[in-house]
Amino acid sequence: MDPTTKLTVAGNGVLGCWLIAAPFVLGTPAVGRWNDVIVGAAVILVAGYNYARAVRRRPVSATGAGLIAVLGLWLVVAPFALGLEGVALWNDVVSGTLMASFGSYNAYVAGTTPAFRATAQ
Numbered sequence: 001m002d003p004t005t006k007l008t009v010a011g012n013g014v015l016g017c018w019l020i021a022a023p024f025v026l027g028t029p030a031v032g033r034w035n036d037v038i039v040g041a042a043v044i045l046v047a048g049y050n051y052a053r054a055v056r057r058r059p060v061s062a063t064g065a066g067l068i069a070v071l072g073l074w075l076v077v078a079p080f081a082l083g084l085e086g087v088a089l090w091n092d093v094v095s096g097t098l099m100a101s102f103g104s105y106n107a108y109v110a111g112t113t114p115a116f117r118a119t120a121q
Helices: 003-026 030-055 062-082 086-112 114-120
Strands: none
Touching (some): 003 086, 030 062
């Protein structure tokens, strides 16, 4: 697997860890705290799975990468839906944007990998 894919998968893992820690560091209200912890835990699990696949030179899971992209988009919208303000709002928007970008890239790579296409046909 190419180094960019490993970097983006690892980046999502780091963002997931940050999402779990950030609400406690930033003093986010309860609803935003639980949202960040749940999304962060899901991202860590999926990113860990995709990283293990990338290290073994297997294509990353397109479904998992797509799920991370959707969770990233949710993080961009969630602070407005949940009424967050200030640093907590911008933390979720920036983290969600990065997460959606990395997840989208990984989903694209998984869909264009020759081994993946041969299996799908």
